[in-house]
Amino acid sequence: xxxxxxxxxxxxxxxxxxxxxxxxxxxxxxxxxxxxxxxxxxxxxxxxxxxxxxxxxxxxxxxxxxxxxxxxxxxxxxxxxxxxxxxxxxxxxxxxxxxxxxxxxxxxxxxxxxxxxxxxxxxxxxxxxxxxxxxxxxxxxxxxxxxxxxxxxxxxxxxxxxxxxxxxxxxxxxxxxxxxxxxxxxxxxxxxxxxxxxxxxxxxxxxxxxxxxxxxxxxxxxxxxxxxxxxxxxxxxxxxxxxxxxxxxxxxxxxxxxxxxxxxxxxxxxxxxxxxxxxxxxxxxxxxxxxxxxxxxxxxxxxxxxxxxxxxxxxxxxxxxxxxxxxxxxxxxxxxx
Ligand SMILES: Cc1cc2nc3c(=O)[nH]c(=O)nc-3n(C[C@H](O)[C@H](O)[C@H](O)COP(=O)(O)O)c2cc1C
Numbered sequence: 001x002x003x004x005x006x007x008x009x010x011x012x013x014x015x016x017x018x019x020x021x022x023x024x025x026x027x028x029x030x031x032x033x034x035x036x037x038x039x040x041x042x043x044x045x046x047x048x049x050x051x052x053x054x055x056x057x058x059x060x061x062x063x064x065x066x067x068x069x070x071x072x073x074x075x076x077x078x079x080x081x082x083x084x085x086x087x088x089x090x091x092x093x094x095x096x097x098x099x100x101x102x103x104x105x106x107x108x109x110x111x112x113x114x115x116x117x118x119x120x121x122x123x124x125x126x127x128x129x130x131x132x133x134x135x136x137x138x139x140x141x142x143x144x145x146x147x148x149x150x151x152x153x154x155x156x157x158x159x160x161x162x163x164x165x166x167x168x169x170x171x172x173x174x175x176x177x178x179x180x181x182x183x184x185x186x187x188x189x190x191x192x193x194x195x196x197x198x199x200x201x202x203x204x205x206x207x208x209x210x211x212x213x214x215x216x217x218x219x220x221x222x223x224x225x226x227x228x229x230x231x232x233x234x235x236x237x238x239x240x241x242x243x244x245x246x247x248x249x250x251x252x253x254x255x256x257x258x259x260x261x262x263x264x265x266x267x268x269x270x271x272x273x274x275x276x277x278x279x280x281x282x283x284x285x286x287x288x289x290x291x292x293x294x295x296x297x298x299x300x301x302x303x304x305x306x307x308x309x310x311x312x313x314x315x316x317x318x319x320x321x322x323x324x325x326x327x328x329x330x331x332x333x334x335x336x337x
Pocket of ligand 1: 026027028029030031032033064065067068071126127128129130204205209223224284285286287323324325
């Protein structure tokens with residue numbers, strides 16, 4: 001392993017850093033805002049929040065922005081690990097710069113094992129699902145493994161087993177959807193991040209990412225209204241017969257400070273990569289967590305006082321998941337002096 005000399009990092013390290021950032025950006029982010037920047041200085045990568053990309057209406061305090069950046073941080077770590085480094089991470093290293101979320105230092109690592117290579121390979125395979133699931137049971141042990149993944153990153157993944165809890169979470173999602181749709185500022189924000197099919201943008205939730213006719217599942221968790229009455233959406237055959245809501249999960253954390261949210265994002269991504277490897281897909285429904293009163297309700301009723309960070313459904317998607325886009329890495333990665 002060569003970390004370069006006084007003149008700078010070796011070409012190999014620079015190439016590896018670039019590859020790792022290319023993986024990092026394939027993290028999920030709310031409305032595909034990709035609210036991150038990576039500053040590179042030698043063998044140190046700084047992850048910052050790009051607050052111009054925060055959702056001022058749905059996410060005014062940047063909670064979902066931090067979860068998104070946490071997911072990107074996990075990808076970065078996973079990729080570096082598989083490239084043979086041991087990434088040392090300092091979360092929120094400078095109290096005077098709250099948008100500097102993490103410094104990641106490349107330390108010499110062990111020879112990468114097969115497990116870390118396999119995990120890294122899932123980064124670009126994972127896609128958000130926006131439909132129903134087959135009724136197939138989950139592979140044995142997968143939920144337990146995902147729970148351990150989440151705990152390993154400092155969060156908890158809790159299954160909503162009770163049929164009434166699942167039903168209540170679906171109904172709260174529907175209530176939030178109604179509240180948001182009748183709020184003009186929220187509708188304008190969705191419109192900004194769900195561009196028309198003719199777009200040349202490399203961010204936002206685009207037509208290819210959601211089905212034109214999302215299937216009804218029981219209980220029904222409404223999708224966000226990205227098409228806004230235009231009839232947009234992919235003609236997908238993939239959900240034929242996929243009427244199950246899947247396994248409903250809440251990702252929760254003991255606190256709700258920026259560090260807890262960053263940890264929740266890392267926990268989410270670690271668990272999602274494992275799910276992807278097992279042939280599972282996840283659908284996110286975070287509308288209720290964006291309405292402050294509903295988030296408090298979910299917390300008090302269903303999270304035992306822990307803070308709900310994500311609501312997701314997990315299962316075997318019928319057919320392919322749909323497509324997504326990312327900005328080129330040169331737009332988000334800069335060399336720092
Ligand atoms: C914090 C957070 C909240 C999200 N909420 C939703 C949601 O409510 N509905 C949805 O369809 N997707 C949701 N997503 C998924 C993003 O829209 C998705 O990650 C993004 O469009 C990129 O697509 P990809 O995950 O397929 O790469 C959320 C993602 C994150 C990280």
